[in-house]
């Protein structure tokens with residue numbers, strides 16, 4: 001787990017995502033949210049300009065934690081149990097926002113889309129070289145993924161924040177996993193677990209036609 005900015009280590013965060021899967025290949029909500037909290041701490045080490053980006057993730061994590069401490073908490077133990085519970089009980093706005101603007105299904109979908117961006121970004125960082133500009137890698141991966149779901153004004157603000165990203169070396173050092181080479185090697189080892197979580201969630205949402213929830 002990530003413990004806060006000073007003891008922060010991105011490897012632990014990515015390993016947390018690995019611990020999300022139970023033996024039935026279901027995604028456990030608590031470590032999923034814990035992994036997200038670690039990503040937010042990481043993001044916050046990059047300066048105040050990112051608070052706009054992390055704030056939305058924080059409020060979505062909170063929505064899900066509230067479900068996990070409610071009377072319905074057992075239904076939210078895994079992403080799979082959440083989907084079947086909410087669908088069975090008509091707790092999801094399927095076509096347009098109405099009675100359930102903060103359903104678990106639509107909230108996790110937003111985090112899931114953001115996870116795809118993170119995956120593309122870290123993968124491009126891993127395979128980049130010392131000449132590469134972090135901000136451009138980040139913008140390219142954002143445009144190829146999450147930006148497609150954002151209105152112009154958010155895209156503009158996010159892109160401006162990305163220009164403030166530190167240089168590649170500083171960024172990799174910020175991960176607090178040792179030298180630059182060690183950070184790159186860690187990404188190679190840890191990213192497959194993010195990909196796996198992403199793929200399982202994507203298949204679950206596709207199976208239930210939930211990929212376009214308003």
Ligand code: 1PW
Nearest residue numbers: 039043052053054056057110111114118154158
């Ligand atoms: C380097 C580490 C990266 C960690 C990823 C951080 C999460 C990125 C979230 C970007 C959010 C930009 C501003 C908020 C936009 C919301 O409108 C949007 N949320 C997301 C996560 O895309 C959609 O949510 P909404 O408005 O439908 O509730």
